[in-house]
Amino acid sequence: MKVVATRPEPELAAPPAPAFVALVVAAQAGDRAAFARLYDQFEPTVRGIALARVSPADARDVLHDVFVTVLTRLPSLRAPLAFPTWLASIARNRSIDVARRSFRVQEADEIAFGVVSLDERALGLLAKIQALPDGYAELLVLRFVEGMTGPEIAERLGLTDGYVRVKLNRGLNLLRRRLGEGGERGR
Amino acid sequence: MADDYLWDRSGTPDPDVLYLERLLPRVREHVRRAPGADPVPAPPARGRRRVALHGLALAACVLIGVGGFRLATPTAAPDPAAIRGETLPAAVASAPPSPPPASAAPTPAPSVQRAAPRRHPVAVPSAEPPPDELASERSPASIAAVVAQHRAEVKSRCWEPALAQRKDGAATTVRVTASFTIEKSGSVTSATAGPSSADYPSLAGCVAAEVGRWRFGPAGAAVSARLPFVFTEG
Numbered sequence: 310m311k312v313v314a315t316r317p318e319p320e321l322a323a324p325p326a327p328a329f330v331a332l333v334v335a336a337q338a339g340d341r342a343a344f345a346r347l348y349d350q351f352e353p354t355v356r357g358i359a360l361a362r363v364s365p366a367d368a369r370d371v372l373h374d375v376f377v378t379v380l381t382r383l384p385s386l387r388a389p390l391a392f393p394t395w396l397a398s399i400a401r402n403r404s405i406d407v408a409r410r411s412f413r414v415q416e417a418d419e420i421a422f423g424v425v426s427l428d429e430r431a432l433g434l435l436a437k438i439q440a441l442p443d444g445y446a447e448l449l450v451l452r453f454v455e456g457m458t459g460p461e462i463a464e465r466l467g468l469t470d471g472y473v474r475v476k477l478n479r480g481l482n483l484l485r486r487r488l489g490e491g492g493e494r495g496r
Numbered sequence: 497m498a499d500d501y502l503w504d505r506s507g508t509p510d511p512d513v514l515y516l517e518r519l520l521p522r523v524r525e526h527v528r529r530a531p532g533a534d535p536v537p538a539p540p541a542r543g544r545r546r547v548a549l550h551g552l553a554l555a556a557c558v559l560i561g562v563g564g565f566r567l568a569t570p571t572a573a574p575d576p577a578a579i580r581g582e583t584l585p586a587a588v589a590s591a592p593p594s595p596p597p598a599s600a601a602p603t604p605a606p607s608v609q610r611a612a613p614r615r616h617p618v619a620v621p622s623a624e625p626p627p628d629e630l631a632s633e634r635s636p637a638s639i640a641a642v643v644a645q646h647r648a649e650v651k652s653r654c655w656e657p658a659l660a661q662r663k664d665g666a667a668t669t670v671r672v673t674a675s676f677t678i679e680k681s682g683s684v685t686s687a688t689a690g691p692s693s694a695d696y697p698s699l700a701g702c703v704a705a706e707v708g709r710w711r712f713g714p715a716g717a718a719v720s721a722r723l724p725f726v727f728t729e730g
Contacts, residue, residue, distance in 0.1 A: 356527055365526030372527070427677070427718055431522040452502070453513075453520040459503040478499050485512060 326390065327464070333389035344383075347392075348376060354393070354465045355400045357451040361439060362404040365432070371407055375400045394467035401447075437487055445480030452477060634678060634715035642712050643723060654702035655727045666695035673724045674707045682712040686720075699727070 329350060335343035352372065359371035378399050386395055438449050451462045463473040500507030676687040687708035689700040703725060 356524070360523060360527070365523055368527045427519060427720055428522050428525065430720055431519050432526070434516070434520060435523050450520075453516040454523050456517070456521060458505060474499070474503050477502055481502060481513070 329392060330389045333383070333386070333392045337384050337386070337389070344380065347379075351393070351396055351465070353455040353457065354451065355396065357455040357457070358397060358400040358447055359404045359407075360435065360454055361446040361450040362401075362408045365435075367407050368404075371400065371403050374403050378403070391467070393465050397466050438484060441480060441483055441487070444476060445483060448473060448476050449480045449484065634712070634717070634719050638713065638715075639678070639721060642710055646706065646710055650703060650706050650725065651727075654699055654706060658696040658699045658702070658727075661698070662695055667693070669726065669728045670696055670699065671724060671726050672700050672703050673722055674703050675720070675722050676707050677718055677720045678712050678715075679718045680715060682714050684708050684710050684712070696727075 329347065332343045332347045332350070336347055355375050356368055356372055359368035359375075363371060375396070379396060382399075386392065435450070435454070438446050438453075440446075441449070447466075448462060451457045451465070452459070457465065459473050459477055460470060462468070462477075463470045466473075498507075498510075501509045502513050670693045672689050672691070672693070674687060674689040677685045679685055684707060687704045689704035689707065692700045707723070
Protein backbone atom coordinates (compact mmCIF):
# COMPACT_ATOMS: atom_id res chain seq x y z
CA MET A 310 0.00 0.00 0.00
CA LYS A 311 1.40 3.26 -1.05
CA VAL A 312 1.18 6.02 1.38
CA VAL A 313 1.22 9.42 -0.07
CA ALA A 314 2.27 12.12 2.24
CA THR A 315 -0.02 15.01 1.96
CA ARG A 316 0.88 18.47 2.90
CA PRO A 317 -1.78 20.09 4.96
CA GLU A 318 -3.55 22.83 3.13
CA PRO A 319 -2.68 26.17 4.60
CA GLU A 320 -5.62 27.67 6.31
CA LEU A 321 -6.71 30.66 4.39
CA ALA A 322 -8.24 33.42 6.39
CA ALA A 323 -11.65 34.24 5.05
CA PRO A 324 -11.72 37.71 3.55
CA PRO A 325 -13.50 40.16 5.77
CA ALA A 326 -17.14 40.61 4.89
CA PRO A 327 -17.90 43.92 3.22
CA ALA A 328 -19.27 46.54 5.55
CA PHE A 329 -22.68 46.49 3.91
CA VAL A 330 -23.29 42.89 4.99
CA ALA A 331 -23.73 43.87 8.62
CA LEU A 332 -26.07 46.65 7.56
CA VAL A 333 -28.15 44.26 5.47
CA VAL A 334 -28.44 41.82 8.35
CA ALA A 335 -29.38 44.61 10.74
CA ALA A 336 -31.91 46.03 8.29
CA GLN A 337 -33.43 42.60 7.85
CA ALA A 338 -33.88 42.52 11.61
CA GLY A 339 -35.78 45.78 11.47
CA ASP A 340 -33.01 48.27 12.20
CA ARG A 341 -34.17 51.47 10.53
CA ALA A 342 -30.88 53.26 11.00
CA ALA A 343 -29.14 50.41 9.20
CA PHE A 344 -31.58 50.69 6.33
CA ALA A 345 -30.97 54.42 6.18
CA ARG A 346 -27.22 53.79 5.93
CA LEU A 347 -27.77 51.24 3.20
CA TYR A 348 -29.77 53.84 1.36
CA ASP A 349 -26.95 56.34 1.74
CA GLN A 350 -24.35 53.90 0.49
CA PHE A 351 -26.27 52.55 -2.47
CA GLU A 352 -28.26 55.55 -3.59
CA PRO A 353 -25.59 56.59 -6.15
CA THR A 354 -25.54 53.08 -7.59
CA VAL A 355 -29.30 52.91 -8.04
CA ARG A 356 -29.43 56.44 -9.41
CA GLY A 357 -26.64 55.65 -11.86
CA ILE A 358 -28.33 52.47 -13.05
CA ALA A 359 -31.52 54.44 -13.57
CA LEU A 360 -29.80 57.35 -15.34
CA ALA A 361 -28.26 54.93 -17.80
CA ARG A 362 -31.77 54.19 -19.05
CA VAL A 363 -34.24 56.92 -18.17
CA SER A 364 -34.45 60.69 -17.89
CA PRO A 365 -33.42 62.37 -14.64
CA ALA A 366 -37.07 63.09 -13.89
CA ASP A 367 -37.90 59.42 -14.21
CA ALA A 368 -34.74 58.42 -12.36
CA ARG A 369 -36.01 59.93 -9.13
CA ASP A 370 -39.17 57.83 -9.43
CA VAL A 371 -37.06 54.76 -10.09
CA LEU A 372 -34.95 55.57 -7.05
CA HIS A 373 -38.05 55.75 -4.90
CA ASP A 374 -39.67 52.62 -6.30
CA VAL A 375 -36.50 50.58 -5.97
CA PHE A 376 -36.00 51.36 -2.31
CA VAL A 377 -39.64 50.71 -1.53
CA THR A 378 -39.21 47.32 -3.20
CA VAL A 379 -36.00 46.71 -1.28
CA LEU A 380 -37.71 47.61 1.95
CA THR A 381 -40.50 45.13 1.44
CA ARG A 382 -38.38 42.32 -0.01
CA LEU A 383 -35.24 42.64 2.07
CA PRO A 384 -36.31 40.03 4.63
CA SER A 385 -36.49 37.45 1.85
CA LEU A 386 -32.89 38.02 0.76
CA ARG A 387 -31.07 34.91 1.91
CA ALA A 388 -27.49 35.90 1.15
CA PRO A 389 -26.67 39.38 2.46
CA LEU A 390 -23.41 39.27 0.51
CA ALA A 391 -25.48 39.25 -2.69
CA PHE A 392 -27.20 42.51 -1.75
CA PRO A 393 -25.41 44.66 -4.39
CA THR A 394 -26.26 42.39 -7.31
CA TRP A 395 -29.78 41.86 -5.99
CA LEU A 396 -30.28 45.62 -5.65
CA ALA A 397 -28.78 46.29 -9.08
CA SER A 398 -31.11 43.74 -10.60
CA ILE A 399 -34.15 45.40 -9.03
CA ALA A 400 -32.92 48.80 -10.21
CA ARG A 401 -32.32 47.56 -13.76
CA ASN A 402 -35.70 45.91 -14.04
CA ARG A 403 -37.51 48.95 -12.69
CA SER A 404 -35.54 51.29 -14.98
CA ILE A 405 -36.32 49.16 -18.01
CA ASP A 406 -40.02 49.17 -17.11
CA VAL A 407 -40.02 52.94 -16.78
CA ALA A 408 -37.97 53.44 -19.95
CA ARG A 409 -40.48 51.44 -21.96
CA ARG A 410 -43.18 53.96 -21.27
CA SER A 411 -41.29 57.18 -21.30
CA PHE A 412 -39.27 59.22 -23.70
CA ARG A 413 -35.53 59.46 -23.77
CA VAL A 414 -33.76 62.56 -22.61
CA GLN A 415 -34.07 65.12 -25.34
CA GLU A 416 -30.70 65.89 -26.76
CA ALA A 417 -29.90 69.54 -26.68
CA ASP A 418 -29.10 70.95 -30.06
CA GLU A 419 -26.13 73.18 -30.15
CA ILE A 420 -26.64 75.99 -32.57
CA ALA A 421 -23.86 78.03 -34.03
CA PHE A 422 -23.88 81.55 -32.67
CA GLY A 423 -26.23 80.31 -30.02
CA VAL A 424 -25.74 79.46 -26.42
CA VAL A 425 -26.47 76.24 -24.63
CA SER A 426 -26.30 75.91 -20.87
CA LEU A 427 -23.90 73.47 -19.32
CA ASP A 428 -26.87 71.57 -17.90
CA GLU A 429 -28.31 71.14 -21.37
CA ARG A 430 -24.96 70.00 -22.64
CA ALA A 431 -24.71 67.49 -19.81
CA LEU A 432 -28.18 66.16 -20.59
CA GLY A 433 -27.25 65.93 -24.26
CA LEU A 434 -24.20 63.91 -23.35
CA LEU A 435 -26.30 61.68 -21.12
CA ALA A 436 -28.59 60.97 -24.07
CA LYS A 437 -25.58 59.97 -26.13
CA ILE A 438 -24.34 57.67 -23.39
CA GLN A 439 -27.80 56.12 -23.06
CA ALA A 440 -27.73 55.38 -26.77
CA LEU A 441 -24.57 53.27 -26.44
CA PRO A 442 -24.94 49.50 -26.67
CA ASP A 443 -26.10 47.62 -23.60
CA GLY A 444 -23.62 47.37 -20.80
CA TYR A 445 -21.60 50.46 -21.58
CA ALA A 446 -24.07 53.15 -20.54
CA GLU A 447 -24.43 51.93 -16.98
CA LEU A 448 -20.71 51.85 -16.35
CA LEU A 449 -20.08 55.23 -17.94
CA VAL A 450 -22.90 56.84 -15.97
CA LEU A 451 -21.58 55.42 -12.71
CA ARG A 452 -18.08 56.60 -13.61
CA PHE A 453 -18.88 60.10 -14.84
CA VAL A 454 -22.26 61.08 -13.39
CA GLU A 455 -21.88 59.42 -10.02
CA GLY A 456 -18.11 59.91 -9.86
CA MET A 457 -17.27 56.36 -8.88
CA THR A 458 -13.92 54.81 -9.70
CA GLY A 459 -13.67 51.54 -11.61
CA PRO A 460 -12.98 49.48 -8.47
CA GLU A 461 -15.98 51.04 -6.74
CA ILE A 462 -18.22 50.23 -9.68
CA ALA A 463 -17.00 46.64 -9.72
CA GLU A 464 -17.71 46.28 -6.01
CA ARG A 465 -21.13 47.92 -6.17
CA LEU A 466 -22.30 45.83 -9.13
CA GLY A 467 -20.63 42.60 -8.11
CA LEU A 468 -18.50 42.51 -11.27
CA THR A 469 -14.83 41.72 -11.75
CA ASP A 470 -12.30 44.51 -12.04
CA GLY A 471 -11.16 43.24 -15.43
CA TYR A 472 -14.64 43.29 -16.89
CA VAL A 473 -15.38 46.80 -15.67
CA ARG A 474 -12.02 48.12 -16.84
CA VAL A 475 -12.41 46.76 -20.36
CA LYS A 476 -16.01 47.92 -20.62
CA LEU A 477 -15.15 51.41 -19.40
CA ASN A 478 -12.41 51.68 -21.98
CA ARG A 479 -14.50 50.45 -24.85
CA GLY A 480 -17.45 52.53 -23.75
CA LEU A 481 -15.39 55.69 -23.65
CA ASN A 482 -13.95 54.98 -27.09
CA LEU A 483 -17.42 54.35 -28.46
CA LEU A 484 -18.62 57.59 -26.93
CA ARG A 485 -15.72 59.46 -28.49
CA ARG A 486 -16.63 58.07 -31.88
CA ARG A 487 -20.28 58.96 -31.41
CA LEU A 488 -19.37 62.49 -30.48
CA GLY A 489 -17.60 62.75 -33.76
CA GLU A 490 -14.37 64.17 -35.00
CA GLY A 491 -13.22 66.88 -32.65
CA GLY A 492 -15.38 65.56 -29.86
CA GLU A 493 -17.90 67.28 -27.67
CA ARG A 494 -15.26 69.70 -26.54
CA GLY A 495 -15.13 71.22 -29.97
CA ARG A 496 -11.47 70.81 -30.42
CA MET B 497 -1.39 52.11 -18.45
CA ALA B 498 -3.07 54.68 -20.63
CA ASP B 499 -6.43 54.10 -19.01
CA ASP B 500 -5.26 54.35 -15.41
CA TYR B 501 -6.98 57.65 -14.87
CA LEU B 502 -10.24 56.36 -16.30
CA TRP B 503 -9.96 53.33 -14.05
CA ASP B 504 -9.03 54.76 -10.66
CA ARG B 505 -7.96 58.37 -11.23
CA SER B 506 -4.30 57.50 -11.02
CA GLY B 507 -1.83 58.34 -13.74
CA THR B 508 -2.09 61.10 -16.29
CA PRO B 509 -5.58 62.52 -16.65
CA ASP B 510 -7.13 62.15 -20.09
CA PRO B 511 -8.58 65.53 -21.16
CA ASP B 512 -11.77 63.90 -22.42
CA VAL B 513 -12.23 62.06 -19.14
CA LEU B 514 -11.64 65.26 -17.20
CA TYR B 515 -14.22 67.01 -19.33
CA LEU B 516 -16.82 64.30 -18.73
CA GLU B 517 -16.03 64.27 -15.01
CA ARG B 518 -16.59 68.01 -14.85
CA LEU B 519 -19.75 68.18 -16.92
CA LEU B 520 -21.78 65.06 -16.28
CA PRO B 521 -22.30 65.34 -12.49
CA ARG B 522 -24.63 68.19 -13.42
CA VAL B 523 -27.14 65.55 -14.45
CA ARG B 524 -27.59 64.71 -10.78
CA GLU B 525 -28.96 68.20 -10.27
CA HIS B 526 -32.01 67.06 -12.22
CA VAL B 527 -32.68 64.10 -9.96
CA ARG B 528 -33.99 66.07 -7.06
CA ARG B 529 -35.52 64.83 -3.89
CA ALA B 530 -39.06 65.97 -3.61
CA PRO B 531 -40.29 67.70 -0.55
CA GLY B 532 -42.66 65.78 1.66
CA ALA B 533 -43.67 62.16 1.39
CA ASP B 534 -45.21 59.56 3.56
CA PRO B 535 -42.82 57.64 5.74
CA VAL B 536 -42.11 54.03 4.97
CA PRO B 537 -41.90 51.65 7.88
CA ALA B 538 -38.88 49.63 8.83
CA PRO B 539 -38.60 46.21 7.26
CA PRO B 540 -40.17 43.43 9.27
CA ALA B 541 -37.90 41.24 11.33
CA ARG B 542 -36.94 38.00 9.70
CA GLY B 543 -38.62 34.96 11.15
CA ARG B 544 -40.98 36.92 13.27
CA ARG B 545 -44.25 36.25 11.57
CA ARG B 546 -46.38 38.55 13.64
CA VAL B 547 -44.07 41.49 13.21
CA ALA B 548 -43.71 40.62 9.55
CA LEU B 549 -47.45 40.71 9.06
CA HIS B 550 -47.60 44.08 10.75
CA GLY B 551 -44.78 45.25 8.52
CA LEU B 552 -46.47 44.06 5.37
CA ALA B 553 -49.70 45.72 6.39
CA LEU B 554 -47.88 48.96 7.07
CA ALA B 555 -45.97 48.67 3.83
CA ALA B 556 -49.21 48.20 1.93
CA CYS B 557 -50.63 51.30 3.59
CA VAL B 558 -47.54 53.25 2.71
CA LEU B 559 -47.52 52.06 -0.87
CA ILE B 560 -51.14 53.15 -1.18
CA GLY B 561 -50.20 56.43 0.41
CA VAL B 562 -47.24 56.89 -1.88
CA GLY B 563 -49.40 56.04 -4.86
CA GLY B 564 -51.88 58.66 -3.79
CA PHE B 565 -49.11 61.16 -3.34
CA ARG B 566 -47.75 60.49 -6.78
CA LEU B 567 -51.16 60.78 -8.35
CA ALA B 568 -51.74 64.03 -6.56
CA THR B 569 -48.40 65.53 -7.50
CA PRO B 570 -47.27 63.84 -10.70
CA THR B 571 -44.23 66.02 -11.20
CA ALA B 572 -42.97 65.92 -7.66
CA ALA B 573 -40.45 63.33 -6.70
CA PRO B 574 -40.83 61.29 -3.55
CA ASP B 575 -38.79 62.08 -0.51
CA PRO B 576 -36.13 59.43 -0.11
CA ALA B 577 -35.46 60.80 3.35
CA ALA B 578 -38.74 59.25 4.34
CA ILE B 579 -37.88 55.95 2.70
CA ARG B 580 -34.55 55.98 4.39
CA GLY B 581 -36.32 55.91 7.70
CA GLU B 582 -35.47 59.44 8.68
CA THR B 583 -38.98 60.18 9.79
CA LEU B 584 -38.42 58.16 12.89
CA PRO B 585 -39.30 58.29 16.53
CA ALA B 586 -36.83 60.41 18.42
CA ALA B 587 -35.11 57.44 20.00
CA VAL B 588 -34.15 56.00 16.64
CA ALA B 589 -33.62 59.28 14.89
CA SER B 590 -30.98 60.20 17.44
CA ALA B 591 -28.75 57.46 16.16
CA PRO B 592 -25.36 58.74 15.01
CA PRO B 593 -25.46 60.16 11.52
CA SER B 594 -24.45 57.79 8.81
CA PRO B 595 -21.13 58.36 7.08
CA PRO B 596 -21.07 59.63 3.53
CA PRO B 597 -21.34 56.93 0.90
CA ALA B 598 -18.01 55.37 0.05
CA SER B 599 -18.77 55.75 -3.59
CA ALA B 600 -19.71 59.39 -3.39
CA ALA B 601 -18.23 61.44 -6.14
CA PRO B 602 -15.60 64.04 -5.39
CA THR B 603 -17.61 66.39 -7.52
CA PRO B 604 -19.93 69.07 -6.21
CA ALA B 605 -22.74 67.77 -4.04
CA PRO B 606 -25.85 66.88 -5.96
CA SER B 607 -28.94 68.91 -5.55
CA VAL B 608 -30.55 66.11 -3.64
CA GLN B 609 -28.58 67.37 -0.69
CA ARG B 610 -30.12 70.79 -1.06
CA ALA B 611 -33.57 69.42 -0.39
CA ALA B 612 -35.34 69.25 2.93
CA PRO B 613 -32.92 69.04 5.84
CA ARG B 614 -31.93 65.53 6.72
CA ARG B 615 -32.92 64.05 10.03
CA HIS B 616 -35.88 66.37 10.07
CA PRO B 617 -38.97 64.62 11.33
CA VAL B 618 -41.17 66.36 8.80
CA ALA B 619 -39.93 67.16 5.32
CA VAL B 620 -40.42 70.82 4.60
CA PRO B 621 -41.98 71.46 1.21
CA SER B 622 -40.12 73.91 -0.93
CA ALA B 623 -41.19 74.66 -4.44
CA GLU B 624 -38.51 77.26 -4.91
CA PRO B 625 -35.99 76.55 -7.62
CA PRO B 626 -32.34 76.76 -6.68
CA PRO B 627 -30.72 80.18 -6.75
CA ASP B 628 -29.21 79.61 -10.18
CA GLU B 629 -32.61 79.36 -11.74
CA LEU B 630 -33.76 82.54 -10.10
CA ALA B 631 -30.84 84.57 -11.32
CA SER B 632 -30.75 86.31 -14.63
CA GLU B 633 -29.93 84.28 -17.68
CA ARG B 634 -27.19 85.18 -20.11
CA SER B 635 -28.81 86.01 -23.40
CA PRO B 636 -27.33 85.36 -26.83
CA ALA B 637 -27.76 89.07 -27.53
CA SER B 638 -25.55 90.04 -24.60
CA ILE B 639 -22.89 87.66 -25.86
CA ALA B 640 -23.18 88.96 -29.39
CA ALA B 641 -22.58 92.46 -28.10
CA VAL B 642 -19.28 91.47 -26.51
CA VAL B 643 -18.30 89.52 -29.61
CA ALA B 644 -18.93 92.59 -31.73
CA GLN B 645 -16.62 94.61 -29.50
CA HIS B 646 -13.78 92.19 -30.10
CA ARG B 647 -14.29 91.25 -33.73
CA ALA B 648 -11.82 93.80 -35.04
CA GLU B 649 -9.17 92.64 -32.58
CA VAL B 650 -9.50 89.06 -33.75
CA LYS B 651 -9.07 90.23 -37.30
CA SER B 652 -6.04 92.39 -36.64
CA ARG B 653 -4.30 90.07 -34.16
CA CYS B 654 -5.08 86.70 -35.70
CA TRP B 655 -6.26 86.85 -39.28
CA GLU B 656 -3.98 89.53 -40.65
CA PRO B 657 -0.76 87.97 -39.26
CA ALA B 658 -1.92 84.58 -40.53
CA LEU B 659 -2.54 86.05 -43.96
CA ALA B 660 0.91 87.58 -43.99
CA GLN B 661 2.51 84.21 -43.31
CA ARG B 662 0.45 82.08 -45.63
CA LYS B 663 1.98 80.11 -48.44
CA ASP B 664 1.12 80.37 -52.08
CA GLY B 665 -2.01 78.54 -53.02
CA ALA B 666 -3.49 78.75 -49.54
CA ALA B 667 -7.26 78.86 -49.20
CA THR B 668 -8.68 82.34 -49.23
CA THR B 669 -11.46 81.49 -46.82
CA VAL B 670 -11.13 79.58 -43.58
CA ARG B 671 -13.63 78.79 -40.89
CA VAL B 672 -12.64 78.45 -37.23
CA THR B 673 -15.12 77.71 -34.47
CA ALA B 674 -14.35 78.81 -30.95
CA SER B 675 -15.90 76.87 -28.06
CA PHE B 676 -15.81 78.37 -24.64
CA THR B 677 -17.51 78.58 -21.28
CA ILE B 678 -18.66 81.85 -19.80
CA GLU B 679 -18.69 81.53 -16.06
CA LYS B 680 -21.16 83.28 -13.78
CA SER B 681 -18.61 86.00 -13.15
CA GLY B 682 -18.32 86.72 -16.86
CA SER B 683 -14.83 85.33 -17.26
CA VAL B 684 -14.11 82.87 -20.05
CA THR B 685 -12.76 79.42 -19.34
CA SER B 686 -12.07 76.35 -21.45
CA ALA B 687 -11.61 78.32 -24.65
CA THR B 688 -10.69 76.15 -27.59
CA ALA B 689 -10.87 76.71 -31.32
CA GLY B 690 -10.67 74.52 -34.35
CA PRO B 691 -10.20 72.96 -36.72
CA SER B 692 -6.60 73.82 -37.22
CA SER B 693 -5.91 74.82 -40.80
CA ALA B 694 -2.81 73.59 -42.62
CA ASP B 695 -2.75 76.85 -44.53
CA TYR B 696 -3.05 78.96 -41.39
CA PRO B 697 -1.54 76.83 -38.61
CA SER B 698 -1.48 79.51 -35.94
CA LEU B 699 -4.95 80.87 -36.57
CA ALA B 700 -7.05 78.58 -34.36
CA GLY B 701 -4.70 78.92 -31.40
CA CYS B 702 -4.69 82.67 -31.75
CA VAL B 703 -8.50 82.79 -31.85
CA ALA B 704 -8.73 80.62 -28.74
CA ALA B 705 -6.29 82.87 -26.93
CA GLU B 706 -8.21 85.99 -27.92
CA VAL B 707 -11.57 84.56 -26.87
CA GLY B 708 -10.07 83.44 -23.59
CA ARG B 709 -9.34 87.05 -22.72
CA TRP B 710 -12.86 88.32 -23.27
CA ARG B 711 -14.94 89.45 -20.33
CA PHE B 712 -18.71 89.34 -20.19
CA GLY B 713 -21.07 90.74 -17.61
CA PRO B 714 -22.03 88.58 -14.62
CA ALA B 715 -25.10 86.37 -14.92
CA GLY B 716 -26.98 83.77 -12.95
CA ALA B 717 -25.49 80.69 -14.56
CA ALA B 718 -22.48 79.57 -16.52
CA VAL B 719 -23.09 78.82 -20.17
CA SER B 720 -21.09 77.30 -22.94
CA ALA B 721 -21.02 78.89 -26.36
CA ARG B 722 -19.78 78.09 -29.83
CA LEU B 723 -18.82 80.91 -32.06
CA PRO B 724 -17.82 80.38 -35.67
CA PHE B 725 -15.49 82.83 -37.38
CA VAL B 726 -15.28 82.90 -41.14
CA PHE B 727 -12.12 84.64 -42.30
CA THR B 728 -11.97 85.75 -45.90
CA GLU B 729 -9.24 87.53 -47.75
CA GLY B 730 -10.03 91.00 -48.91
